[in-house]
Amino acid sequence: MSSAPSLASPRQVKLACRDLWKLYGARPRDAMAAAMPLVEDKDRLRSELAGSGHVAAVAGASLEVHEAEIFVLMGLSGSGKSTLLRCLTRLIEPTSGKVLLDGEDLLAASRHRMVELRRHAMGMVFQNFGLLPHLTVLDNVAFPLRVQGIEASKRYARAREMIELVGLRGLEGHFPSQLSGGQQQRVGIARSLAVGPQIWFLDEPFSALDPLIRRQMQDEFIRLQKMLRKTIVFVTHDVQEAFRLADRIAIMRHGSIVQMGTPAEIALAPANAYIAEFLRDIPTLRVIKAADVMRPLAADTSPAHVVSGSAVLEEIVPLVLNGTPLVGVQDEAGAIVGQVTAAEIAELARQGRD
Numbered sequence: 056m057s058s059a060p061s062l063a064s065p066r067q068v069k070l071a072c073r074d075l076w077k078l079y080g081a082r083p084r085d086a087m088a089a090a091m092p093l094v095e096d097k098d099r100l101r102s103e104l105a106g107s108g109h110v111a112a113v114a115g116a117s118l119e120v121h122e123a124e125i126f127v128l129m130g131l132s133g134s135g136k137s138t139l140l141r142c143l144t145r146l147i148e149p150t151s152g153k154v155l156l157d158g159e160d161l162l163a164a165s166r167h168r169m170v171e172l173r174r175h176a177m178g179m180v181f182q183n184f185g186l187l188p189h190l191t192v193l194d195n196v197a198f199p200l201r202v203q204g205i206e207a208s209k210r211y212a213r214a215r216e217m218i219e220l221v222g223l224r225g226l227e228g229h230f231p232s233q234l235s236g237g238q239q240q241r242v243g244i245a246r247s248l249a250v251g252p253q254i255w256f257l258d259e260p261f262s263a264l265d266p267l268i269r270r271q272m273q274d275e276f277i278r279l280q281k282m283l284r285k286t287i288v289f290v291t292h293d294v295q296e297a298f299r300l301a302d303r304i305a306i307m308r309h310g311s312i313v314q315m316g317t318p319a320e321i322a323l324a325p326a327n328a329y330i331a332e333f334l335r336d337i338p339t340l341r342v343i344k345a346a347d348v349m350r351p352l353a354a355d356t357s358p359a360h361v362v363s364g365s366a367v368l369e370e371i372v373p374l375v376l377n378g379t380p381l382v383g384v385q386d387e388a389g390a391i392v393g394q395v396t397a398a399e400i401a402e403l404a405r406q407g408r409d
């Protein structure tokens with residue numbers, strides 16, 4: 056299906072890791088050396104490591120996070136998402152591999168340099184909010200700026216701006232214990248944004264929230280990202296959250312990345328049965344866009360209906376149900392660059408139900 060003309064432009068890589076490993080156990084580096092010849096046979100590798108009392112929480116992960124994208128690490132509990140995220144920031148020291156931020160080799164960076172990067176370039180939000188209970192909302196949000204030594208009037212002005220941004224105006228004087236879970240996480244988000252991070256790491260930020268609040272927070276997060284255009288690494292075990300938020304997703308299992316791609320790429324071509332199982336919970340017609348499946352416009356065709364490349368197939372279904380045999384697809388400049396037929400949509404809808 057995706058012999059499609061592409062609308063995407065090449066993206067700048069902000070953060071990358073190459074063949075990253077994190078082994079837990081008594082002698083991780085020795086275990087690593089012994090394990091290396093077995094990397095092709097992951098099952099044997101895991102059992103050898105287990106035999107020597109080691110766990111590969113991250114096993115040879117390689118990825119690239121593009122400038123201004125939401126990159127989601129998704130997988131079941133224990134698949135290694137949090138460990139990989141922490142290795143990318145060196146909050147956990149990887150056993151081997153490379154991590155590059157704007158091309159800078161983070162594993163070769165001094166402690167001092169890492170502290171500086173975490174204070175100025177990286178924002179972090181965790182599941183348990185991590186607010187300081189004895190500080191007000193305003194002081195919590197201003198806290199990272201205080202650590203940076205920024206004078207009070209400037210840091211409070213910035214903190215107020217961030218509080219406004221996340222919709223908490225009026226609650227500046229409240230303490231964390233006086234807030235709901237959703238409000239507490241908004242404070243966590245405002246605090247992590249206060250320093251204007253270049254890259255934003257979020258580890259299951261909404262997992263502790265009720266489903267309804269969680270959905271509101273996802274909407275809010277999408278709204279914020281439209282304004283801020285941050286480079287984001289977002290960890291979740293929730294497949295629906297992943298497909299809702301991600302520009303690209305890496306699906307992890309046993310410390311390795313099993314498949315990486317846009318939600319549509321994964322939905323259109325799951326790498327194996329394990330991934331296909333995840334997709335059962337995903338409304339694929341809401342994930343796949345016209346531009347993902349369009350083919351070049353057939354000669355002498357002039358479509359009666361035209362949609363934008365970013366229209367999801369769900370929006371096209373009513374046209375097809377009304378008897379439109381073929382829909383034209385426009386690029387941002389309004390030129391018709393492809394087509395999707397009713398038969399193709401019907402086939403995709405059928406696959407989504409299987």
Ligand SMILES: Nc1ncnc2c1ncn2[C@@H]1O[C@H](COP(=O)(O)OP(=O)(O)OP(=O)(O)O)[C@@H](O)[C@H]1O
Nearest residue numbers: 079110112130131132133134135136137138139292
């Ligand atoms: N400090 C540690 N010592 C030993 N093993 C660990 C340690 N931390 C994590 N692990 C193991 O590494 C694997 C990956 O854990 P990790 O927390 O990264 O997974 P996860 O996908 O983030 O899971 P969850 O969603 O439950 O947080 C698990 O098997 C876990 O038991």
